[in-house]
Amino acid sequence: MPLNSTSLVFRAPNLLGQTRITSPKKFGAAPSLQTWSSWSMKKSHQKRCFGFPVVSQLKFNQNCPSFASSVMEDERNLVLTSPGPDRYSKELDVAVRAVQMACSLCQKVQESLILKTSSPVHSKHDNSPVTVADWSVQATVSWILTESFGCRNVSILAEEDVQSLSEPGSSALLADVVKTVNDCLAEAPHLGLKGPEMPLGSSDVLEAISRCNSTGGPTGRFWALDPVDGTLGFVRGDQYAVALALIEDGEVVLGVLGCPNYPMKKEWLSYHHRYHRIISKLTPTTSESWDKGCVIYARRGRGEAWMQPLHQKNKPLSWPNTAIPVRVSSIDNPALATFCEPVEKSNSSHSFTAGLAHSVGLRKEPLRVYSMVKYAAIARGDAEIFMKFARTGYKEKIWDHAAGVIIIEEAGGVVTDAGGSRLDFSKVSENWKDPIILLQHYSI
């Protein structure tokens, strides 16, 4: 997620409202002073920006797959043009189901990575890690969206490409991805989705991955997907997220965050990782099982965000019945507030955030958690603030933020950059002002 800017901050205005934030030199330029009154003005500006066009201009993907959708054409048209309160409901329905599938795929791959029974971690050309899960989730979600809405109606921007998978010597890796995708798609009927009639072949899978080649833009509609956000957390057996958002005319209109290791209740977090593996072997899981992660989602303009448990293998998904509403925290005392930040020091300066936290009266230990799970934590009130100060020159990618931003906003929070501007999702990577500041709520 590149921003030329180097920082991200979620903040509660009452907590940080009068503070000058000056980032360390190596972590980018100092942002402007933000006062409470300017934040308030930004909020009213934000509200004005929330209108939707009744009929969106669609961006069609020319790269149609050979396994074209069997969904009725008139149904697709209905989905894409229907106005009113049900707007995006079909898209949300499919997106939640697809993310649920992706989460169980990831859980299996992560388990096998830990047990060392599957292909190891690979390096991308920028040396960042990538696994079978990244490609497999991208192929699966791409296939599901295309199958559900038709290839002409689906444009996807996603993190992975097929370069390494297509290289000579990658046939075993590709075979692993194809198997992982087919195993996952075989579960589609349990999730209320249609799977392929025949298992996908290598070319189908490569095509599904490479179809995610949207360049985004200020007009039209595209999906933004981070198949495994926080790959470092993933390969370390820790937190990660599957993030899917729909962006229309530069505005995020729905977001789904799958957090397979982030349990429904915060108190389960401390003993989640190691303990649940032992316990789940001793006692069969139930639908209320504590060892599951969660999926959080929201639609633009609803003023609500929802969370549901991960679905259980071989059981039908009972969504939306199992979903519960989530809301940002109402804590406005800095001494009681928790701020989130990246685990990796190389992604964000811990010393700078520590200084900033201290100067505004934050006293609690930061919640360091990989990936967009930080957005999930704030959306459901487990923490109040998120600060990220990336190094100068790092550009944020929109797939690392889109789903989280709409969930925070619909759960009652506010997300801006350091200048108080809303984040612009009309480009693939963005030079948001440094640092980005994401306000957690406006209850003051």
Ligand SMILES: Nc1ncnc2c1ncn2[C@@H]1O[C@H](COP(=O)(O)OS(=O)(=O)O)[C@@H](OP(=O)(O)O)[C@H]1O
């Ligand atoms: N140098 C640098 N600076 C800032 N950010 C970077 C950097 N390198 C990568 N990334 C992006 O950070 C994503 C991981 O999430 P976080 O930034 O929250 O970091 S962390 O996982 O908690 O350590 C990570 O997401 P994934 O690539 O999907 O894992 C990257 O998009």
